């Protein structure tokens with residue numbers, strides 16, 4: 001991942017508790033997803049696990065195409081509160097990331113974006129009565145952490161105005177996960193969230209999910 005010129009300066013402000021390469025990785029991922037049109041304006045957020053009790057996440061409300069390492073915040077994994085006083089405000093959707101980390105201890109990175117096909121398919125499914133979005137037979141299913149070609153169900157959540165309510169429903173859902181749960185969720189009229197061992201895997205899964213959603217819309221019912 002190529003460092004943004006601003007990262008060379010801003011990573012120096014990070015202490016030992018957050019790896020400066022993680023901060024550079026977060027901001028580079030956000031910029032790349034912005035370039036793809038999946039994080040328009042200030043939308044989207046990215047995080048990585050930082051040790052056992054903290055998460056490094058993008059700051060809230062900033063243009064994701066201009067993000068630098070300085071625009072990341074180390075938060076407590078239990079409460080989402082910034083570890084250091086004077087940090088920028090963490091993403092408004094931090095609680096959703098934390099719900100994923102709590103449910104899946106091996107997850108190292110979470111990516112949330114507003115990609116158009118995933119958002120459209122989630123919204124269409126919601127209008128048709130809701131329930132998980134299921135993909136069948138498509139080869140790209142293997143890109144979602146599956147070694148076999150079968151079907152995969154992506155849970156769909158309501159886009160409550162109170163983000164903690166979305167996070168609570170995500171936490172409840174994954175408290176009793178299906179066997180081999182998909183590393184992804186959709187939020188109706190909002191976007192998609194994927195996760196993986198690291199930023200590369202979480203981003204690849206977002207790419208596959210968006211492609212699956214595009215194909216599903218092309219194929220139709």
Ligand SMILES: CSCCC(=O)C(=O)COP(=O)(O)O
Pocket residue numbers: 041042043044045058059060061062090091092093112
């Ligand atoms: C303009 S998008 C509204 C908020 C949102 O859905 C999002 O993904 C970005 O929130 P953040 O607080 O992480 O900037």
Ligand SMILES: [Zn+2]
Pocket residue numbers: 043044093112113114190191
């Ligand atoms: Zn969002």
